[in-house]
Amino acid sequence: MSDLRVTVWGEYRHEHTNKAVADVYPKGMHEAIADGLREGGIASVRTAWLDQPEHGLTDAILAETDVLTWWGHQAHNDVDDKIVERVAQRVLEGMGLIVLHSGHHSKVFKKLMGTSGNLQWREADEREIFWTVASGHPITDGIDEHFELPAEEMYGEPFDIPQPDTLVFISWFQGGNVFRSGACWQRGRGKIFYFRPGHETYPTYYDTNVRRVILNAVKWAAPVAGEKINVRNAKVPLAPITKG
Amino acid sequence: MSDLRVTVWGEYRHEHTNKAVADVYPKGMHEAIADGLREGGIASVRTAWLDQPEHGLTDAILAETDVLTWWGHQAHNDVDDKIVERVAQRVLEGMGLIVLHSGHHSKVFKKLMGTSGNLQWREADEREIFWTVASGHPITDGIDEHFELPAEEMYGEPFDIPQPDTLVFISWFQGGNVFRSGACWQRGRGKIFYFRPGHETYPTYYDTNVRRVILNAVKWAAPVAGEKINVRNAKVPLAPITKG
Amino acid sequence: MSDLRVTVWGEYRHEHTNKAVADVYPKGMHEAIADGLREGGIASVRTAWLDQPEHGLTDAILAETDVLTWWGHQAHNDVDDKIVERVAQRVLEGMGLIVLHSGHHSKVFKKLMGTSGNLQWREADEREIFWTVASGHPITDGIDEHFELPAEEMYGEPFDIPQPDTLVFISWFQGGNVFRSGACWQRGRGKIFYFRPGHETYPTYYDTNVRRVILNAVKWAAPVAGEKINVRNAKVPLAPITKG
Amino acid sequence: MSDLRVTVWGEYRHEHTNKAVADVYPKGMHEAIADGLREGGIASVRTAWLDQPEHGLTDAILAETDVLTWWGHQAHNDVDDKIVERVAQRVLEGMGLIVLHSGHHSKVFKKLMGTSGNLQWREADEREIFWTVASGHPITDGIDEHFELPAEEMYGEPFDIPQPDTLVFISWFQGGNVFRSGACWQRGRGKIFYFRPGHETYPTYYDTNVRRVILNAVKWAAPVAGEKINVRNAKVPLAPITKG
Numbered sequence: 022m023s024d025l026r027v028t029v030w031g032e033y034r035h036e037h038t039n040k041a042v043a044d045v046y047p048k049g050m051h052e053a054i055a056d057g058l059r060e061g062g063i064a065s066v067r068t069a070w071l072d073q074p075e076h077g078l079t080d081a082i083l084a085e086t087d088v089l090t091w092w093g094h095q096a097h098n099d100v101d102d103k104i105v106e107r108v109a110q111r112v113l114e115g116m117g118l119i120v121l122h123s124g125h126h127s128k129v130f131k132k133l134m135g136t137s138g139n140l141q142w143r144e145a146d147e148r149e150i151f152w153t154v155a156s157g158h159p160i161t162d163g164i165d166e167h168f169e170l171p172a173e174e175m176y177g178e179p180f181d182i183p184q185p186d187t188l189v190f191i192s193w194f195q196g197g198n199v200f201r202s203g204a205c206w207q208r209g210r211g212k213i214f215y216f217r218p219g220h221e222t223y224p225t226y227y228d229t230n231v232r233r234v235i236l237n238a239v240k241w242a243a244p245v246a247g248e249k250i251n252v253r254n255a256k257v258p259l260a261p262i263t264k265g
Numbered sequence: 266m267s268d269l270r271v272t273v274w275g276e277y278r279h280e281h282t283n284k285a286v287a288d289v290y291p292k293g294m295h296e297a298i299a300d301g302l303r304e305g306g307i308a309s310v311r312t313a314w315l316d317q318p319e320h321g322l323t324d325a326i327l328a329e330t331d332v333l334t335w336w337g338h339q340a341h342n343d344v345d346d347k348i349v350e351r352v353a354q355r356v357l358e359g360m361g362l363i364v365l366h367s368g369h370h371s372k373v374f375k376k377l378m379g380t381s382g383n384l385q386w387r388e389a390d391e392r393e394i395f396w397t398v399a400s401g402h403p404i405t406d407g408i409d410e411h412f413e414l415p416a417e418e419m420y421g422e423p424f425d426i427p428q429p430d431t432l433v434f435i436s437w438f439q440g441g442n443v444f445r446s447g448a449c450w451q452r453g454r455g456k457i458f459y460f461r462p463g464h465e466t467y468p469t470y471y472d473t474n475v476r477r478v479i480l481n482a483v484k485w486a487a488p489v490a491g492e493k494i495n496v497r498n499a500k501v502p503l504a505p506i507t508k509g
Numbered sequence: 510m511s512d513l514r515v516t517v518w519g520e521y522r523h524e525h526t527n528k529a530v531a532d533v534y535p536k537g538m539h540e541a542i543a544d545g546l547r548e549g550g551i552a553s554v555r556t557a558w559l560d561q562p563e564h565g566l567t568d569a570i571l572a573e574t575d576v577l578t579w580w581g582h583q584a585h586n587d588v589d590d591k592i593v594e595r596v597a598q599r600v601l602e603g604m605g606l607i608v609l610h611s612g613h614h615s616k617v618f619k620k621l622m623g624t625s626g627n628l629q630w631r632e633a634d635e636r637e638i639f640w641t642v643a644s645g646h647p648i649t650d651g652i653d654e655h656f657e658l659p660a661e662e663m664y665g666e667p668f669d670i671p672q673p674d675t676l677v678f679i680s681w682f683q684g685g686n687v688f689r690s691g692a693c694w695q696r697g698r699g700k701i702f703y704f705r706p707g708h709e710t711y712p713t714y715y716d717t718n719v720r721r722v723i724l725n726a727v728k729w730a731a732p733v734a735g736e737k738i739n740v741r742n743a744k745v746p747l748a749p750i751t752k753g
Numbered sequence: 754m755s756d757l758r759v760t761v762w763g764e765y766r767h768e769h770t771n772k773a774v775a776d777v778y779p780k781g782m783h784e785a786i787a788d789g790l791r792e793g794g795i796a797s798v799r800t801a802w803l804d805q806p807e808h809g810l811t812d813a814i815l816a817e818t819d820v821l822t823w824w825g826h827q828a829h830n831d832v833d834d835k836i837v838e839r840v841a842q843r844v845l846e847g848m849g850l851i852v853l854h855s856g857h858h859s860k861v862f863k864k865l866m867g868t869s870g871n872l873q874w875r876e877a878d879e880r881e882i883f884w885t886v887a888s889g890h891p892i893t894d895g896i897d898e899h900f901e902l903p904a905e906e907m908y909g910e911p912f913d914i915p916q917p918d919t920l921v922f923i924s925w926f927q928g929g930n931v932f933r934s935g936a937c938w939q940r941g942r943g944k945i946f947y948f949r950p951g952h953e954t955y956p957t958y959y960d961t962n963v964r965r966v967i968l969n970a971v972k973w974a975a976p977v978a979g980e981k982i983n984v985r986n987a988k989v990p991l992a993p994i995t996k997g
Contacts, residue, residue: 113381113425115889135377135452137357143504152666152687157847157942162977166667178640179654181357181453184430184675187918191666191679191687199640199679199687208379209425210889245894359645396910396931401603401698406733410911422884422923423898430675431916435923435931443884443923443931454645489650601869601913621867623940625845669845669941674916696867697913 025243026065028086029055030078032093033070035221042221050092050219050226054121057232058239071096076104083107088117088239091124092219098128105129113209117242119235122219125180130215133208134182140200141177147195149173149218151202151230155189160203160214160237168230174220176200182215190234192217203234205241212242269487270309272330273299274322276337277314279465286465294336294463294470298365301476302483315340320348327351332361332483335368336463342372349373357453361486363479366463369424374459377452378426384444385421391439393417393462395446395474399433404447404458404481412474418464420444426459434478436461447478449485456486513731514553516574517543518566520581521558523709530709538580538707538714542609545720546727559584564592571595576605576727579612580707586616593617601697605730607723610707613668618703621696622670628688629665635683637661637706639690639718643677648691648702648725656718662708664688670703678722680705691722693729700730757975758797760818761787762810764825765802767953774953782824782951782958786853789964790971803828808836815839820849820971823856824951830860837861845941849974851967854951857912862947865940866914872932873909879927881905881950883934883962887921892935892946892969900962906952908932914947922966924949935966937973944974 031051035042046053051068058066069077071093083089089108093100105128112118112133120130125138150169153161177198183206190203202217216234218225225231275295279286290297295312302310313321315337327333333352337344349372356362356377364374369382394413397405421442427450434447446461460478462469469475519539523530534541539556546554557565559581571577577596581588593616600606600621608618613626638657641649665686671694678691690705704722706713713719763783767774778785783800790798801809803825815821821840825832837860844850844865852862857870882901885893909930915938922935934949948966950957957963 109379133379135353135379137453150685150687154666154668154689155672155939156667157939157944157977159977178642178679179644180642183427183450183452184643186428187672188676191689193681193685193687197638197681199638199681201642201679206427207887207889208427209381212889245889245891394929394931398910398912398933399695399916400911401695401700401733403733422886423888424886428887428919432920435910435933437925437929437931441882441925443882443925445886445923451643451645456645489645489647597867623841623865623867625941671915671938671940672918694915696915697869 024065025063025240026085026087027058027063027067027090027239028078028082028088029058029066029068029090030076030092031068031070032096033072034096035094039221045222045224046226050221053226054090054092054235057226058236061232061236063236063239071099076100078104078108080107083111083116086111086116087244088119088242090119090121090235090239091127091129092121093127094123094221097126100128102128105132109133112211112213115210115244117211117239117244118213119238119242120213120215121235122217125176125215133213134206136183137181139181140179141198143175143177143196143198144220145175145196146172147175149175150193151190152193153189154191155187158187158189159241160189160205160234162237163233164230164237170218170223170225170228170231173218173223173225176202176217190217210244214238214242268309269307269483270329270331271302271307271311271334271483272322272326272332273302273310273312273334274320274336275312275314276340277316278340279338283465289466289468290470294465297470298334298336298479301470302480305476305480307480307483315343320344322348322352324351327355327360330355330360331488332363332486334363334365334479334483335371335373336365337371338367338465341370344372346372349376353377356455356457359454359488361455361483361488362457363482363486364457364459365479366461369420369459377457378450380427381425383425384423385442387419387421387440387442388464389419389440390416391419393419394437395434396437397433398435399431402431402433403485404433404449404478406481407477408474408481414462414467414469414472414475417462417467417469420446420461434461454488458482458486512553513551513727514573514575515546515551515555515578515727516566516570516576517546517554517556517578518564518580519556519558520584521560522584523582527709533710533712534714538709541714542578542580542723545714546724549720549724551724551727559587564588566592566596568595571599571604574599574604575732576607576730578607578609578723578727579615579617580609581615582611582709585614588616590616593620597621600699600701603698603732605699605727605732606701607726607730608701608703609723610705613664613703621701622694624671625669627669628667629686631663631665631684631686632708633663633684634660635663637663638681639678640681641677642679643675646675646677647729648677648693648722650725651721652718652725658706658711658713658716658719661706661711661713664690664705678705698732702726702730756797757795757971758817758819759787759790759795759799759822759971760810760814760820761790761798761800761822762808762824763800763802764828765804766828767826771953777954777956778958782953785958786822786824786967789958790968793964793968795968795971803831808832810836810840812839815843815848818843818848819976820851820974822851822853822967822971823859823861824853825859826855826953829858832860834860837864841865844943844945847942847976849943849971849976850945851970851974852945852947853967854949857908857947865945866938868915869913871913872911873930875907875909875928875930876952877907877928878904879907881907882925883922884925885921886923887919890919890921891973892921892937892966894969895965896962896969902950902955902957902960902963905950905955905957908934908949922949942976946970946974
């Protein structure tokens with residue numbers, strides 16, 4: 022695990038246009054997320070963002086990325102379809118993908134899920150309590166049966182996602198809503214984790230539990246090293262294995 | 266269930282260019298599939314095909330379709346992206362979708378799955394044995410613990426699909442391969458069933474068991490009548506339900 | 510479905526010892542549950558309870574039961590292990606089972622789940638809001654995206670159950686807890702639905718939504734009529750199906 | 754992972770009564786399985802067997818066991834119910850459990866599954882081909898898209914198990930059968946993997962791929978170190994977390 026290579030992708034636009042966001046995340050949200058991973062012992066963490074050439078996600082960079090984290094919000098439509106295709110293809114080939122907060126509406130998440138990613142929401146500085154419902158799952162390592170954030174944006178059900186392979190966390194919100202806030206899927210060889218918290222105006226990505234969950238998720242989503250199966254070009258005529 | 270409205274969609278091209286196919290399916294494969302459903306008691310079965318305007322899948326027709334069955338093979342790329350989008354949206358809204366055989370590579374199936382749909386294959390007139398692994402599932406009604414087809418095209422694992430919500434059948438092939446040949450997923454409000462058999466040169470869609478499985482699947486995939494949940498426009502700000 | 514035969518099983522002891530319960534359920538909780546099903550159009554509904562011979566669950570009665578509902582609380586240990594075995598065996602053979610509220614600690618539920626059924630709880634007259642997370646599932650027919658009960662006992666995560674095959678409802682409680690309050694599993698040929706609400710001191714089983722969910726669940730859990738697969742005596746030597 | 758502590762449990766009776774078995778496994782099947790794990794780098798591997806006091810599974814030994822592997826066949830009924838209870842409780846608390854071959858009918862597996870574990874079988878020296886259907890899962894590390902054993906006992910569907918959380922391998926048998934031969938579940942905090950091969954008269958547990966799968970499974974099933982959630986005594990009254 023020591024040689025796990027993570028790329029933290031951020032939209033990195035709110036930080037330039039909204040002083041409240043810049044105050045909370047002076048180096049950008051992606052740097053706060055990346056710092057959490059570095060602090061957690063991941064040696065190789067790089068960042069990339071929307072306004073870089075190819076959104077910072079060149080073939081070369083993706084080829085060197087074991088797990089990609091994704092935060093986007095207001096500019097999902099500015100993400101080039103070719104890059105979306107490239108990222109999704111890498112996930113099918115085994116790259117892990119951690120989708121954060123408003124990334125539920127990112128092109129790449131919707132493409133890999135096959136659903137709209139729609140949900141309900143409310144901005145009202147609400148208390149959020151996360152309940153662990155998959156005790157024993159690697160993503161819960163070091164996490165208590167519940168933890169909380171003092172104020173966050175509310176995301177509520179119905180959340181239009183395929184039923185998760187594993188549901189890890191459910192959130193409670195002060196205003197009467199619940200949300201499947203931590204959920205795992207596999208697509209091709211790649212592991213995907215969606216993790217709800219992280220509205221841009223709150224210091225969520227400095228929170229100890231949130232950082233620990235993202236760290237755990239990155240480790241869980243690491244590609245299997247010895248994997249020998251090719252899902253990219255599999256549709257080829259096959260010789261009989263046996264005379265049957 | 267008596268008023269279930271089914272649209273059977275066929276590519277309907279092999280039948281015009283390959284005499285072997287026309288000999289087996291003189292009215293087209295879609296008509297054989299439709300006949301099986303009519304025989305099974307579905308009163309309202311219509312057919313549609315690729316070379317009709319809008320591929321026969323206008324908004325009006327889809328609005329009157331509870332369950333759509335899909336068979337395509339050589340012309341997946343001729344299916345208009347707008348129609349694919351329209352069909353997928355209807356599935357998210359609750360229309361059932363039964364994807365048959367080479368439909369694993371159709372645009373609409375790949376879009377809803379988020380994976381490549383890749384698999385391995387071989388044309389060698391192989392015996393196929395279907396084993397029921399979800400005894401008690403409505404799709405197995407009237408089906409024995411196994412049934413077989415004397416000759417079919419082989420489809421083999423690895424099959425690049427998301428892990429099914431329910432795996433119903435596994436196929437055994439003479440040449441040494443296995444395949445998850447009956448599998449269920451839900452996307453949005455819509456139920457999806459993939460069913461493997463149906464290579465164009467075999468009389469598979471006249472087979473009693475195959476017809477029964479498709480009939481069962483159509484009934485299972487029917488929309489829930491009283492459904493009140495809107496997944497299309499769900500991302501709207503929400504008033505607090507409680508003062509919490 | 511018109512000939513679906515349901516047996517509603519109740520512990521029927523609180524009603525004799527606790528006036529508050531008898532006031533809410535003068536005919537017993539089981540009769541209120543049964544009335545809800547009759548009202549919903551199930552013609553054949555009988556009741557059975559703990560203090561009857563064989564707990565009212567003779568071989569003859571179980572043989573004529575398509576779906577059994579189970580409410581028990583203070584006397585789980587008084588249920589005879591032989592009857593538990595008999596009920597569980599019938600579930601494996603296809604009988605549906607709807608486990609209600611404190612039935613999470615019943616012997617039969619724990620036996621079929623393989624887990625402790627442990628959870629956290631609090632009696633504080635709390636408001637409970639149910640959120641539908643499986644839009645399109647038959648159990649949600651006629652149910653809105655959320656519904657609520659003004660006061661109920663709280664049940665909270667972690668709930669020690671196997672990950673559900675389908676999670677249908679999540680409950681929100683005033684005091685900060687969430688709960689997987691509607692969940693489906695299959696064991697053998699039998700379908701199982703656990704539904705959370707129903708503390709004995711609240712008029713929960715008169716509630717329109719609660720009745721509708723139980724009615725839907727009973728229909729969903731009905732055995733597949735044409736099922737031909739024997740799971741009871743399956744371990745027998747098998748002749749080769751093919752010379753392979 | 755370096756400090757992972759594994760206990761390999763074997764019935765260890767066939768070896769004393771059947772010369773064919775003793776010839777293949779002169780030190781006992783459990784020692785062959787244990788050797789495979791040692792060879793794979795697991796430093797702490799001990800063995801235990803049926804005819805030891807408490808079947809070699811004292812509280813002290815289980816307390817020091819992170820993952821237990823289980824092979825039993827002819828003497829399932831000789832396993833003391835108290836030990837079964839003890840092992841199952843340890844699984845709920847987080848100990849991993851790898852159930853091998855005829856262990857599908859062991860008391861502990863049936864208890865944790867809630868089903869009969871029934872299946873079909875045939876002893877006919879059949880070729881078995883394992884197909885990987887969960888590419889990207891840690892248990893497939895170093896495993897190819899298929900591997901085979903030249904001769905094994907056949908196990909065939911229907912296999913009466915709860916639908917797996919993850920299905921990893923499907924086996925093909927010469928005589929026309931298929932089997933879900935590698936499957937994962939979680940119960941409480943504990944991870945369970947069932948792996949089909951290993952009839953006592955074949956040298957299966959010397960096979961490179963079989964050893965690799967068991968090694969991978971043991972690593973996958975390791976308890977989560979930092980787990981803080983108590984599932985044993987969870988049913989206690991809970992103070993409100995929020996004034997809600």
